[in-house]
Amino acid sequence: EAGVAQSPRYKIIEKRQSVAFWCNPISGHATLYWYQQILGQGPKLLIQFQNNGVVDDSQLPKDRFSAERLKGVDSTLKIQPAKLEDSAVYLCASSSASGGAETQYFGPGTRLLVL
């Protein structure tokens, strides 16, 4: 089966600009996750969707980050405006059911550099 797809793979922007990332989960997976991984740290969950509803967005900086999952399939994560500290790898993952205990399948990530 095809894995989780993400685009773009790399993005360089200047601070205060906007950026959007796209994720296509494994077909049939109801749960989709966005993680932020800062250099030298483990992935940190930003938002979790179950179908097109939000399950957990407690660590999403809502003043600048937004995410949507229309029709319960693809998802986009947006940052507006970007700050220097947003430089990180943004990982998308999906699982067949909800909850961290389910095996999560990760995409290749989008590496963002904010100058």
Add this chain to the structure above:
Amino acid sequence: AQRVTQPEKLLSVFKGAPVELKCNYSYSGSPELFWYVQYSRQRLQLLLRHISRESIKGFTADLNKGETSFHLKKPFAQEEDSAMYYCALSGQGAQKLVFGQGTRLTINP
């Protein structure tokens, strides 16, 4: 609150030597523990989970609730084991996965 600590950022051992990657956790309930691995130029992927109690690629991990640890072990390291390893914890119910900072394991020939 859920917390995972991997005390070693870097670990280097020789091929054929035993390897142990340490993981300690903090959680008041009954946790589910996992090891995820990322090989060079590959995606992050599940290596093993404590609930299945299986050995994957020769690796095992035992949940020690008394010491709140979930160390990953392999008796004889191989060069292809070189990778970044992350310990992760999920609380009861549909709770999020919390990752440790990761340990970069290098197996020297």
